Amino acid sequence: MLSAIRKLVDQGGLKGASGNSGTSHSESSPDHPHLVPRPARGDPGHSGTEALCERDPVSAGAGAAPPRTDLSSDYRDSGACAGVNLGCGRTLSGKVGSGATVADLHHRLRHRAAAHPRLTSEAWQLTKAHRPASVQGMNVIQADPTGETERHAAIHAATLTLDTHVDIPWPDTPDPAGATTRRVDFPKMQAGGLKSVVFIAFVPQGPLTAEGHAKAGVRAEAMLRAIAATEGDAPLRRRVCTTPDQLESCTAAGDLAILLGVENGYAMGEDLGRLALWRRLGAIYLTVTHDGHNALSDAARPRRDLGDSEILHGGLSALGRAAIQEMNRVGLIVDVSHVARSAMLQAAELSRTPIVATHACCRSLRDHPRNLDDAQLDALRDVGGLIQITAVGGFLRAPHPNGTSAATLADYVDHVDYAVRRIGIDHVGLSSDFDGGGGVPGWEDASMTGAVSAELLRRGYGPRELALLWSGNFLRVWRAALRAAR
Known part of the structure; x- marks a missing residue:
């Protein structure tokens, strides 16, 4: 099943840690991304419920097949x-x-x-x-x-909506129980029909020293506790959820759901024991790196200001491999957003549970080092994983000449469409990266979440597909992570 991934890992395509030939930012993108056929039944990549919404032949270029909405057999x-x-x-x-x-x-x-x-x-x-x-x-x-x-x-209101990556301001964090200037707070969630959110304890990359690691760990744990403390009953009921069953029960009762994640394994330092601690504090996933190499892995975007070379470890370090095994053991989902291409493919092969890119886009539509190319998308499919398309304008479309974002909600859903056609509906989800750089005209904060569903429904996705994109696929991966824990 993983032979294709092993071949990629062994080939020279992994020579650059970031997979971008030394270019940290590229503004070019193909005019007509090539869409390859999905695997036939019985092939390793066949999921049994492939993409049901092959439409928009214009984006596939001349000679594209007519739109297809056939159900899988x-x-x-x-x-x-x-x-x-x-x-x-x-x-x-x-x-x-x-x-x-x-x-x-x-x-x-x-x-x-x-x-x-x-x-x-x-x-x-x-x-x-x-x-x-x-x-x-x-x-x-x-x-x-x-x-x-x-x-x-009505369809949106009946769907369990989950945004898998939302940052919080730190250390000055406005109380999300009331109206704030944040893109996501509880009143905005209620107004937009966004039922659940993974709020992130984000730690920026710093020096690879004992002192730097210690400070990062303290920050991550303080943020996890602060997020959990936003649980309450007034003016809106919201609950911390640490399992899929809790999430489903919470939203069925009409309460908002608070989930927790940690972004940047830098906060772990060299102490694998922190992973179990974070899980006990409620975290459901760890993003292995942010921008800049850490002790676990090379990053897709090295930090020159921190003295990063293009490659530090050649993908995952020995510590990083041990960290993935420990994440599997304690029930944390492995998030490969931000990691180098080499490390992402290695993680796909190593992890005993499906991996997820909780906030990324498709490199065939926008050539950016933070996005995933077709081989990476295929690897996610082959291990049962996910790409959660994110609403960061620079990942969706090249900016205007003056540097301002040119991306719109239509561009966002174009990336969803492309990923669905490439790897199937079971391997694609939705996220915003609000309060961390995300937001496009049409989906500028949580109160506008219904517009995403409306655009997807207009393009031919139905209630079942919408439910998979918003939460069903992520819940499947989350349950797999918990089943593998021991």
Whole structure:
């Protein structure tokens, strides 16, 4: 199963630690990314529920195949049911019979939903932040005669939404229980229908010294405790969740869910025991590096100001390999965002559980050292892992000549589309990196989260696919990490 990854690790393509031939920032990108066929049934990369939404042939270049919405044979033959929660006490279900397609099912559901357009005020309110100014204040029939906006809002409201990477200001952290200038606080989450967030204890890279490591560890643990302390009942109920079952129970009860992660293994220093401590404090994953090499791994973007050369370890260090094994043992997900290409492929081969890039984009659409190329995407698929597409403008699209971001929500979903076509719906998820550089017009803070769902639904994704992208795939990987712990 991992022979392809081992071949990549052994080949010369891993000579550069960052995988970018010494270029720290490249503004070029292919005009027409090449989309290769997905693996046939029985091949190592076949997941059984491949991408169901192959559309937008323009982005694939001339001669692209027509849009495809065929269900995988497993899903089609099962007669699986899909339902749309209308928010009014009804769920309209459609049964997929043999030979049916997602498009067929959604067409039936749309027509059936039109007969029951009533929505609760809560579901309608979720869309207020996303309506154009010309629509604000207009009644439903005037604003949306087809009912599409209402239906999108209802599907979004029924979906377990999880943003897998959100930073917090430190050390001056405004209380997220009330309205703040942060992109994510609890009122914004409620307004946008964002039910759960992984808040990050981020530690910037510093000198590889005992003193530097000690300070970083103290900071990470203080941040984890501060995040956990935001749990409470007023004005909105929110709960710290450390397992998938807790998360699902929390959101089913209508409470907001607080999850925790640590960004940058620099905080571990050379003490593997800190990994178990972080897990006890509630962390669910560790991002192995940030920008700059640390004691565990080379980074995709070396820090010249810290004296980094292009390569320090040649990927993972011996300590880094031991850290991944210990993360598997204690139940921490291995996050390969920020790590060098060489280290990412080595981690895919080494980890006993699926690895995740919790905040990254596709290098075929935007040539940036923080993004993952096609071979890296394939490696994630082959080990059951995920790429969580992130809303950092510079990762999505080259900036304007003046340096300002040119990216939009459409660019964000283009990266989702590309990853889904390349490696399948089961291996793609969503994240923002809010308060850490993320945010694009159309999705500028947590209150606008419904716009992401609406754009995905407009492009042909259905309720089932939306649920996989927002949380289902990540919960699968999280459960695998916990099952492997011992």
